[in-house]
Amino acid sequence: AQTVTQSQPEMSVQEAETVTLSCTYDTSENNYYLFWYKQPPSRQMILVIRQEAYKQQNATENRFSVNFQKAAKSFSLKISDSQLGDTAMYFCASTGGGADGLTFGKGTHLIIQP
Amino acid sequence: GAGVSQSPRYKVAKRGQDVALRCDPISGHVSLFWYQQALGQGPEFLTYFQNEAQLDKSGLPSDRFFAERPEGSVSTLKIQRTQQEDSAVYLCASSFPTGGYEQYFGPGTRLTVT
Numbered sequence: 001a002q003t004v005t006q007s008q009p010e011m012s013v014q015e016a017e018t019v020t021l022s023c024t025y026d027t028s029e030n031n032y033y034l035f036w037y038k039q040p041p042s043r044q045m046i047l048v049i050r051q052e053a054y055k056q057q058n059a060t061e062n063r064f065s066v067n068f069q070k071a072a073k074s075f076s077l078k079i080s081d082s083q084l085g086d087t088a089m090y091f092c093a094s095t096g097g098g099a100d101g102l103t104f105g106k107g108t109h110l111i112i113q114p
Numbered sequence: 115g116a117g118v119s120q121s122p123r124y125k126v127a128k129r130g131q132d133v134a135l136r137c138d139p140i141s142g143h144v145s146l147f148w149y150q151q152a153l154g155q156g157p158e159f160l161t162y163f164q165n166e167a168q169l170d171k172s173g174l175p176s177d178r179f180f181a182e183r184p185e186g187s188v189s190t191l192k193i194q195r196t197q198q199e200d201s202a203v204y205l206c207a208s209s210f211p212t213g214g215y216e217q218y219f220g221p222g223t224r225l226t227v228t
Binding site for chain 2: 004033035037042043044045046047050091093095097098099100101102103104105106107
């Protein structure tokens, strides 16, 4: 069984600032995968970034990067140079892979202010 | 099409009616997942298909919920005798069963039971 916890229901920052969204998880799997998904008001869930637990190097995708602390079971998302289009719900999720569905956190509503 | 599609996008049903929600996954994606997303919450896993085989239906909330994928492509989620608590967004996702295990989501169907 897996659990994912996002403790920040809402965050608001100014455009161009850097923001970090927190996520902790718990799993009994030896190997697992972690994701951040973005859900804009239009509702389509979009993959932002993923991290394989067996990789020590933190994943990076353009302005998005993660801080993966395996021992602490922490998986935070950093958004640099935030843009108005980054305004959305952000969900942290985990899976053991294969037939396992994703386990999601409750989400963080990120608001980028102009 | 390039992405996962779902229809209808919106469905209003009177309590007690049956509904059928359709999902067209990305061509070639073997794995297909259904999720239920209540308002203000993260998605919750309902069921998983690998090709036409339903390998996990542990998340289906009651025996009123039924899913099928007879030819290993299009999937239908059916809800019989709808109740008000069934009101939610139903998301479909598809993926390859190997590699990074990232799932690609459709836009969802918003079901409102009155």
